[in-house]
Structure formats: C-alpha cells, structure tokens
Amino acid sequence: MKTIIEPFKIKMVEPIKLTTPEQREAILRRAAFNVFQVPAEEVIIDLLTDSGTAAMSAEQWAGMIRGDESYAGGRSWFRFETVLRELTGMPHVLPTHQGRASERILFELLGGAGKVIPSNNHFDTTRANIEHSGAKAVDLVIDEGKHPRNRHPFKGNMDIAKLETLIAEVGAANIPVCMMTVTNNSGGGQPVSLANLREVRAVCTRHHIPFFLDACRFAENAYLIKLREPGQVNRSAREIAQEMFALADGATISAKKDGLVNIGGVLLMRDDALAQRANNLLILTEGFVTYGGLAGRDLEAMAQGFTEVLDEHYLEYRIRSTAYLGEHLLKAGIQIVEPPGGHAIYIDAAAFCAHIPPAQFPGQALVCALYRHAGIRAVEIGSVMFGADTPPPMELVRLAIPRRVYTQSHIDYVIEAAGEVFAQRSKLRGLRITEAPPMLRHFTARFEEI
Numbered sequence: 531m532k533t534i535i536e537p538f539k540i541k542m543v544e545p546i547k548l549t550t551p552e553q554r555e556a557i558l559r560r561a562a563f564n565v566f567q568v569p570a571e572e573v574i575i576d577l578l579t580d581s582g583t584a585a586m587s588a589e590q591w592a593g594m595i596r597g598d599e600s601y602a603g604g605r606s607w608f609r610f611e612t613v614l615r616e617l618t619g620m621p622h623v624l625p626t627h628q629g630r631a632s633e634r635i636l637f638e639l640l641g642g643a644g645k646v647i648p649s650n651n652h653f654d655t656t657r658a659n660i661e662h663s664g665a666k667a668v669d670l671v672i673d674e675g676k677h678p679r680n681r682h683p684f685k686g687n688m689d690i691a692k693l694e695t696l697i698a699e700v701g702a703a704n705i706p707v708c709m710m711t712v713t714n715n716s717g718g719g720q721p722v723s724l725a726n727l728r729e730v731r732a733v734c735t736r737h738h739i740p741f742f743l744d745a746c747r748f749a750e751n752a753y754l755i756k757l758r759e760p761g762q763v764n765r766s767a768r769e770i771a772q773e774m775f776a777l778a779d780g781a782t783i784s785a786k787k788d789g790l791v792n793i794g795g796v797l798l799m800r801d802d803a804l805a806q807r808a809n810n811l812l813i814l815t816e817g818f819v820t821y822g823g824l825a826g827r828d829l830e831a832m833a834q835g836f837t838e839v840l841d842e843h844y845l846e847y848r849i850r851s852t853a854y855l856g857e858h859l860l861k862a863g864i865q866i867v868e869p870p871g872g873h874a875i876y877i878d879a880a881a882f883c884a885h886i887p888p889a890q891f892p893g894q895a896l897v898c899a900l901y902r903h904a905g906i907r908a909v910e911i912g913s914v915m916f917g918a919d920t921p922p923p924m925e926l927v928r929l930a931i932p933r934r935v936y937t938q939s940h941i942d943y944v945i946e947a948a949g950e951v952f953a954q955r956s957k958l959r960g961l962r963i964t965e966a967p968p969m970l971r972h973f974t975a976r977f978e979e980i
C-alpha cells in the first residue's frame with residue numbers, strides 16, 4: 531500500500547472553534563501581533579510547537595491511573611528509571627519538570643564566566659541558560675545547514691574543523707561540555723548522523739571534554755539515520771538511539787517532545803560526582819530525586835511514552851506526514867528548509883517575504899498572515915527569536931506538528947491556506963517592536979505593523 535495511515539484510532543475528541551477573519555483581526559491586534567499572546571481557543575490549527583502537545587495513548591492514560599504518588603522511591607519512579615536506563619545506558623537518571631530545568635541544573639554546575647559551550651545549534655532555552663550562567667554559547671553547525679535549499683541528508687551535523695578551531699582558540703580547559711542537539715531544532719529540525727556523532731565524540735575524548743546530547747527528539751533523529759545513513763536501514767530505531775546515547779557522557783531531554791507527554795524532562799549522566807552535585811540542586815529547586823518536580827503519574831506516562839515513541843510504525847507515519855506537508859508546500863512554490871526534517875516544516879520567510887528586510891521581521895509578518903488568513907498558529911525562528919544582538923543566518927517560520935493530534939485533512943487545510951497567503955505575499959507588512967524583555971523576547975514582545 532502506498533498510503534501511510536495514522537497508525538491509531540481516535541477515541542476522544544476536542545472540538546475546534548472556527549473563527550472568522552474579522553474576529554481574528556481583532557484578536558491579533560489585542561495580542562500586539564504576537565501569537566504567543568493569542569488564547570489557544572482562538573486558534574484553528576495550532577502549529578506553534580510540538581512541545582507538550584502530543585495526544586497520549588490509552589496505555590499512557592492507564593499509567594496515569596496506576597501512578598504511585600509516594601514521596602520517595604515510588605513504583606512509578608523505578609519503572610521510569612528502568613526504561614530510561616535501558617534506552618540510554620546512563621546510570622544516573624534525574625527526573626525534571628521539563629527540558630530547561632535539566633539545562634538550568636547542568637549549566638549551573640558546568641557553566642560560568644569565561645566558559646564556552648559549543649553545539650551544532652543551541653536551542654533558545656539552552657542558550658539562555660548558558661548565558662544566564664555567564665558562559666558563552668557557540669553554534670558550529672556545518673555550512674550546508676545554513677542554506678534552505680541544500681538537500682544534505684544531515685544538515686544538523688557539527689563542523690568538526692570549526693570545533694577543533696574553537697578548542698585551539700579558547701583552550702579545552704574553558705570548554706566544560708560540548709553539546710549536540712538531536713534533531714537540530716533551531717537549525718530546521720534536521721538530523722545529525724551517527725558518523726558525525728562519532729567524530730565529535732572522538733574530538734571530545736582527545737581533549738577530555740564531556741559530550742552531552744540535547745536529546746529531545748532522539749527517536750526522530752534515530753529514524754532519520756535509519757532512512758538516510760548508509761548501512762543503517764536494517765537496524766531498528768531503538769538500536770540506533772541506543773548507539774547515539776552510548777556515544778555521549780550525558781543528555782538533557784525535554785520529554786514534551788519524543789517522550790510523548792504533556793510535561794516532563796530528564797537529565798542523564800555517567801559521571802558519579804557530577805550526578806551527586808546535580809541531585810543536590812534537583813532537591814533544592816525541583817523536588818526529591820525520585821520525582822523531580824513531577825507527580826508519580828507523570829513518570830508513568832513518560833516511561834510508557836519513551837517506549838512507544840520507538841515503535842517503527844509510529845515513526846514511519848510521523849516522519850512521512852511531516853514530509854507530506856513539506857513536499858506540498860514546495861509544490862505550491864513555497865521555499866522550505868529542505869529536505870523536510872522530523873517534527874516540523876520550516877518556511878524560508880526571507881524568500882517568502884522578499885520585500886521585507888530582516889529588521890522588519892519577515893518571519894513575524896508571515897506568522898501574522900497565517901493566523902489572519904486561516905487561524906493557523908506558527909512560530910517565528912529568526913530575527914525576533916535570535917536577532918537581539920546579531921542577525922541569525924536564516925529567517926524561518928516553523929510549522930511544528932503535534933504528535934498524534936492532527937489528521938491528514940487538517941494538514942491539507944494548512945497547505946491550502948499557505949498557498950493562498952503565498953499568492954498575496956506582496957501585501958504582507960513588516961513589523962517593529964514596541965516593547966520587549968531583555969531575554970527570550972519572542973514570548974512577550976509587542977509589535978506594531980509598519
């Protein structure tokens with residue numbers, strides 16, 4: 531069969547409120563042209579993020595009922611720890627309330643003034659936590675990763691020569707950890723190859739630098755390795771994921787992505803002394819080491835989610851349905867980051883709104899247009915999110931696809947709407963910021979149209 535179906539049935543539904551263009555115009559103005567400020571009820575198709583938006587399975591909901599809410603050493607904690615240890619091989623498993631809590635603990639321990647932390651591309655919360663500690667976050671993605679039209683199969687890879695140069699410049703002693711984001715969210719959801727992970731591992735080993743994964747989308751990355759990397763097609767996604775983790779000294783994970791849950795995170799490490807210090811911080815701000823700011827039922831749902839996500843029928847559907855959206859946008863003449871990655875399609879907003887300069891936020895203009903036209907909520911990943919100091923290499927608009935939530939007809943609606951906005955693209959207007967906080971400004975900035 532050529533048709534790849536959603537490999538699940540729907541047994542609970544949530545109605546979508548259908549708004550009119552006039553209603554949306556008023557809503558957008560009230561939100562000061564920032565869709566983070568739009569109430570979710572006023573959104574028809576919500577592609578703001580794939581984070582924490584997954585539909586849980588019947589088994590996960592059953593786990594929610596079975597959850598053991600004991601303060602220390604609950605049954606749910608042991609199940610969670612066992613699943614994570616089997617998957618990652620990491621002896622120290624710390625539960626956190628979400629990915630950035632893992633980051634905050636890790637960089638409070640390893641960051642600090644004078645330190646430099648490389649990655650392929652740091653995600654925004656990772657960068658913010660590194661900078662908050664006083665350290666510097668450096669992006670070393672391969673040049674192919676900066677060109678939307680380049681169809682390199684692993685555009686999330688790190689440039690090994692740039693890593694060597696950085697180490698020579700600042701000294702290995704000032705690099706407390708090297709990160710790698712799999713898949714590379716800020717760089718277009720593009721995967722990292724096993725070959726590249728092995729090379730980075732080797733460089734880090736040579737210079738005694740710990741190597742950590744930002745492994746939010748480890749399963750999608752593993753499946754893209756299976757599809758795209760020579761010699762990997764006959765291995766299971768699970769085996770590939772296990773090898774990815776085996777190459778690392780630790781990992782931060784937001785379970786709100788490939789954990790298939792609505793809240794939760796993990797901090798993983800091999801080093802006993804570092805884990806001891808991390809546990810102390812965990813107790814200080816998150817909770818005791820066997821629940822880390824979560825309920826026992828959350829740990830159950832995560833344990834089940836981290837197991838289900840490696841089901842190959844699920845991964846085939848997931849990767850294929852993302853590609854479906856991307857291929858249809860390309861057919862409509864809309865440039866996206868090619869090839870389609872795992873969790874999202876990224877529209878090249880600089881190409882879409884060629885008449886709007888980066889200083890007037892072409893990505894934000896497109897985000898506003900998609901909401902106005904069809905009630906679709908997307909997110910800008912460009913000069914608003916990253917350009918407070920220096921302009922980022924790409925102006926992107928991300929259409930992130932929640933896991934197991936929308937059907938093909940929802941996606942067909944998005945394709946149609948994007949095509950209609952594209953036909954009237956010369957009418958889109960740039961924006962200026964009227965108010966913004968010093969950090970993570972995209973969440974709360976206010977705009978007006980130029």
Ligand SMILES: *Cc1c(COP(=O)(O)O)cnc(C)c1O
Binds near residue numbers: 653
């Ligand atoms: C979502 C995400 C994070 C942060 O996780 P939260 O659960 O949102 O705190 C970190 N890194 C990457 C790559 C992410 O996608």
